[in-house]
Amino acid sequence: QVQLQESGPGLVKPSQTLSLTCTVSGGSISSGDYYWSWIRQPAGKGLESIGRIYTSGSTNYNPSLKSRVTITVDTSKNQFSLKLTSVTATDTAIYYCARGRGYSGEELDCWGQGTLVTVSS
Amino acid sequence: DVQMTQSPSSLSASVGDRVTITCRASQSITHYLNWYQQKAGKAPKLLIYAASNLQSGVPSRFSGSGSGTDFILTISSLQLEDVATYYCQQSFTIPLTFGGGTKVEIK
Numbered sequence: 001q002v003q004l005q006e007s008g009p010g011l012v013k014p015s016q017t018l019s020l021t022c023t024v025s026g027g028s029i030s031s032g033d034y035y036w037s038w039i040r041q042p043a044g045k046g047l048e049s050i051g052r053i054y055t056s057g058s059t060n061y062n063p064s065l066k067s068r069v070t071i072t073v074d075t076s077k078n079q080f081s082l083k084l085t086s087v088t089a090t091d092t093a094i095y096y097c098a099r100g101r102g103y104s105g106e107e108l109d110c111w112g113q114g115t116l117v118t119v120s121s
Numbered sequence: 122d123v124q125m126t127q128s129p130s131s132l133s134a135s136v137g138d139r140v141t142i143t144c145r146a147s148q149s150i151t152h153y154l155n156w157y158q159q160k161a162g163k164a165p166k167l168l169i170y171a172a173s174n175l176q177s178g179v180p181s182r183f184s185g186s187g188s189g190t191d192f193i194l195t196i197s198s199l200q201l202e203d204v205a206t207y208y209c210q211q212s213f214t215i216p217l218t219f220g221g222g223t224k225v226e227i228k
């Protein structure tokens with residue numbers, strides 16, 4: 001049973017860079033036709049996709065965040081990571097990592113528990 | 122971006138009731154529509170993928186239908202444990218986009 005776990009600072013200052021890592025356990029991040037995704041959810045609001053990466057290194061980003069986002073993968077550590085630059089209070093949210101099934105309908109079948117990131121000085 | 126519109130935004134129903142939630146896409150997404158359940162304080166959980174396929178381990182009272190732009194999630198007999206917010210999501214094109222959610226409560 002694959003499990004995902006987000007980690008990283010819970011508090012980031014405005015204008016700085018938000019950095020999160022998702023560790024995949026119970027299976028290899030390189031096995032199967034999957035992609036690895038970041039999604040966020042401001043408190044009491046809906047879900048917003050940030051972007052995704054395949055283990056080939058190919059990425060897709062949400063155009064609304066593209067200029068500030070970088071997603072990378074480290075197959076040796078079974079991890080993938082998110083960097084979001086120049087953060088403001090509007091980036092305060094619960095950040096989820098998730099696995100997508102590229103061989104099916106691209107659905108997100110496995111999610112981390114989420115980590116709250118607050119942007120504040 | 123493909124806009125996803127869910128209705129209603131909230132509903133209250135009795136245990137045993139049949140519940141339907143609709144989701145409309147701003148353009149055709151063929152069958153690339155997924156449904157998630159999010160309970161309070163938890164991560165979303167995949168219920169239905171590719172419009173009508175039940176994810177493994179999900180109770181059979183959940184079902185999905187539709188294609189093109191209009192989709193429906195049905196709970197055939199609402200249970201206490203179904204209290205949650207339900208989201209539709211299109212995976213036809215990037216960026217992946219979600220509906221605004223439907224909060225389901227017990228009357």
